[in-house]
Amino acid sequence: MLIHPYLFFAGNCEQAVTFYAQQLKGNIELMMRYKDIPAQEQQNGPPDADPEAIMHARLVIGDNVILASDGCPQDSAEHSHRGxxxxxxxxxxxxxxxxxxxxxxxxxxxxxxxxxxxxxxxxxxxxxxxxxxxxxxx
Structure with missing residues (x-):
């Protein structure tokens, strides 16, 4: 079994994943935006999502994987990473x-x-x- 942390950002996912890739010498394997959702699946996406926001990102650092998204814009940045x-x-x-x-x-x-x-x-x-x-x- 593998456990991968999945980080939700409030609009700055791309900047965060890019920062982690640079600072931790990782490789961004995937950076998918909401605008990349196929037309037939658009109704399943969040109705008010910014088309340029990150729907899903995969960052590989050595043998580790961090997943991330701008998927929870209702959470403020100061509260989303507590705990x-x-x-x-x-x-x-x-x-x-x-x-x-x-x-x-x-x-x-x-x-x-x-x-x-x-x-x-x-x-x-x-x-x-x-x-x-x-x-x-x-």
Missing amino acids: YALSIHSENVDTGRELFTRLAEGGTVNMPFQPTFWAKGFGMLTDRFGVNWMVNVE
Whole structure:
């Protein structure tokens, strides 16, 4: 069984997925817009969706997959990413610190990347899109 996080954004999915691809050295495998829904399926899509908004995106980072969409515009950006964090486990401190720094660009550091009693390096941040991340080096 695989579990892939599916992130919902309020209109900035394309920018977020592009940022993650750049910062985490990932590959965007799919970026489908609402305007790409086949005509015969249009009635199943959200009636007020921006045709340029992202219906579904697939980002591959190593062996990991993050899925994303602009599918929940009724949720404000400040509330849509509460209650979870994406956790990255790095093999070494230097790589962990680099990943942390890249993701924190334009975001908020909630706990600086540093040694802890349980890890060689650990930090928490909220990125510029409101997504919470933890970077851990055991």
